[in-house]
Amino acid sequence: xxxxxxxxxxxxxxxAGVQAVSEQARRVADGMEPRVVSGTxxxxxxxxxxxxxxxxxxxxxxxxxxxxxxxxEMGASRHLKNLVGGQEV
Numbered sequence: 188x189x190x191x192x193x194x195x196x197x198x199x200x201x202x203a204g205v206q207a208v209s210e211q212a213r214r215v216a217d218g219m220e221p222r223v224v225s226g227t228x229x230x231x232x233x234x235x236x237x238x239x240x241x242x243x244x245x246x247x248x249x250x251x252x253x254x255x256x257x258x259x260e261m262g263a264s265r266h267l268k269n270l271v272g273g274q275e276v
Contacts (some may be wrong), residue, residue, distance in 0.1 A: 200238055209246045217247035221257045224250060 212227055221225065227250050234240040 200234070200240070202240065205234060205240055205242070209242045213243070213246040213249045216246075216253045217256075219250070219253050219257070221261045224254045224257055225261065228254065 192269075215228075216224075230252070231242045231247060234242065
């Protein structure tokens with residue numbers, strides 16, 4: 188998430204760094220808590236929108252799979268707000 192926040196402030200973001208962090212996210216996705224799932228999906232979307240960076244599809248699938256598992260634990264305010272692009276649900 189920190190990388191996406193820096194990108195949002197106009198800082199240069201290293202593609203290799205994003206890929207390395209993404210790979211780690213894929214490896215631990217099945218243990219992510221709801222807040223981490225929503226934050227990770229938010230960061231992926233923000234990097235795509237702001238910098239045109241593509242995150243490996245396997246990473247997105249792994250985090251989305253975990254999102255389905257923890258969806259019942261996500262509060263309708265903050266977590267779901269992240270999942271729908273920052274808009275209130």
